Amino acid sequence: MPTTRSVALAALALSAALHLPPAFAAPPDPARLFTEHCAACHGGDRLGAIGPALLPENLGRLKPAEAESIIRHGRPATQMPGFAADVLDDAAVTALAAYVFTPLPAMPVWGEAEITASRILHRDPATLPAAPQHGADPLNLFTVVEAGDHHVSIVDGDRFTVLDRFPSRFALHGGAKYSPDGRFVYLASRDGWIAKYDLHSLALVAEVRAGVNTRNVAVSADGRVLMVGNTLPHTLVALDAGDLNPLAVIPVADAAGNGSRVSAVYAMPPRGAFVAALKDIREVWEIPWGEPGRFPVRRMETADHLDDFFFDPPYRHLMGASRDGRRGIVVDMDAGAMVAELDLPGMPHLGSGISFSHEGRTVMATPHLREAVISVIDTGTWTTLRRIAMPGPGFFLRGHETTPYAWGDAYMGREKDVIPVIDTRTLEIVRTLRPAPGKLTAHVEFTRDGRHALVSVMEDEGALVVYDAATFAEVARLPMRKPIGKYNVWNKISYSSGTSH
Known part of the structure; x- marks a missing residue:
């Protein structure tokens, strides 16, 4: 539900429009407004449908005033229409904007069944050409x-x-990842959609929604597995890189069951494993991809929450940026322990x-x-x-x-x-x-x-x-x-x- 302050502001705006004392103005019901005007595209649960999810985590750096402008005027180059004043007055727009910035009361469920049901096959992989069709250097x-x-x-x-x-899907992550041979590119959106595109035929092959809010995707060095890091829900999702069907949904939590958002997930080719940075747990996770269908987690405790990683060229050491932005730490991946502290103030x-x-x-x-x-x-x-x-x-x-x-x-x-x-x-x-x-x-x-x-x-x-x-x-x-x-x-x-x- 929206905050008390936002509801009060909406009620005052409506009162002024109708020339009524505030005590007689009924505040807009944002849940009803959302159901009536937004749910068809964005889902009744705000998790997204043909339109993107409308949750604080998915709205990124969008400010409430910008959200109000989009509701009034629509969004260029999308199917988002603008709502004229005779459909949604100022009070209704303010209430709706506050509503979409309100966190969900409980963690959304998005497991293997939901992932599988979301999968869209655009091209039959058997029909894809054996060689590039465009004449350019494919690499x-x-x-x-x-x-x-x-x-x-x-x-x-x-x-x-x-x-x-x-x-593309809404709010595509800037990063693109490729299959080891460079033929396919994998793209991840903030809304959790993972797309597979064929660079030989210049055609979209498949899409699947691996989460509600996703950070990024990594590709195994053998080309078999994609690993998706989510902030909603708190999961890592392994996908078959060929058909994008889910292989495993890995809950991200500490030993006591406290969940964590995933900051990022990377591939470490020499180690045959993925590594994940976690926002809310002082741990680094290493997940081997060698055994089909099995993704055991190796937990390494760290002195701080780590938001970002860099690897030395042999991938022996991992460098992580601390949450406070005042330092970095170095983890020896073989030993699974911190071996050095980096003098890196100013949020590297x-x-x-x-x-x-x-x-x-x-x-x-x-x-x-x-x-x-x-x-x-x-x-x-x-x-x-x-x-x-x-x-x-x-x-x-x-x-x-x-x-x-x-x-x-x-x-x-x-x-x-x-x-x-x-x-x-x-x-x-x-x-x-x-x-x-x-x-x-x-x-x-x-x-x-x-x-x-x-x-x-x-x-x-x-x-x-x-x-x-x-x-x-x-x-x-x-x-x-x-x-x-x-x-x-x-x-x-x-x-x-x-x-x-």
Whole structure:
């Protein structure tokens, strides 16, 4: 139910509209309004139907005032209509907006039966072609997530042309994951939908809803299993990567039964296992994928809640960011124990960190969400070698094995339109690019050969800007609708040290 304050405000608004004293104005009934105007698309339980789930966890950074505007005016490029004043007056709109931001009274049930029932087969796998049908290098394609109008584009990384563009589920996660051979791309939405798309035929193959609110998906190195991390309900879900049928639903809870949201799940190829970061339990979970149908959990206690991970290149050590944003910790995966503490104040975004060689040693570098620096860590001693001053706090960092440069951003700062380029030999900024002055610009990804860098202008009328990675000259510009992420097939499946995993 909405808060007492929101109901009172709605009642006062209605009273003013009818010129009645507040005592005589009946407050709107948001549950009834939702049933009458919203349930057909969003589900009577608010868990979603043809429209997305309307729960606080699924609304992300949407503010109540923005929700009211969407109710009144609709949402462009979707089936969400606007409700005119003669259908929903101001009081009703305010009450409805408050209602969708109200948590459910109990944890939603979404188990194996619900997952299986949600599965949609768009193409019979037996009819898929044996070879690519588009003439482009299948390992130099980019999957681009366009949040502006909820679409995905497949871009040829040699000719910089769009091969296909198709609608996605609401609030698709920026990350895309590929099958080990690079043929299929898997996409996860905030609403729990997992989609499988064939990059040979440029066609959607299947979809399944693995949760009510999902963080991300990981793919096993043998290509057999997808692991989905959920925040609602508190589960990890193993799916058959071939047909997206559920293999296991793993409750996420501590020994006392206290549930936890999943922050993220990753694949660790050398270990033959998935690893999960948990928001509400001081543990790291490792889950092997080797035995068909069995997913035993190895629990490792940690000194803090960990929100994000980075792995050293051999995947022997896991680096995690602490919840308070003041430090990082290192876990030896063989020993299952913490072995070092990292000096990483300012909320490091380890999931966007990269590795490279510097003066004969392997280092990792990470942006910070609250401090305008890039921290460079020696992975042999776990000491901080350098803090590189940046124009503002950043979100992404990217590199490539063939280039001496790492490309960052100032996503969280005032200068959101800059792309600082760092020379990994000197650990100094050597160039600052402004692909679109005054517009949010971030997230670099390289082509397969590292010769070109693609940058996102993350505005509704945005673009992918292609640069020569050696000369920093602009090569091409593709119009896009808020391209929040793009992922090169080869760099992902080869686990390039310059990109996120």
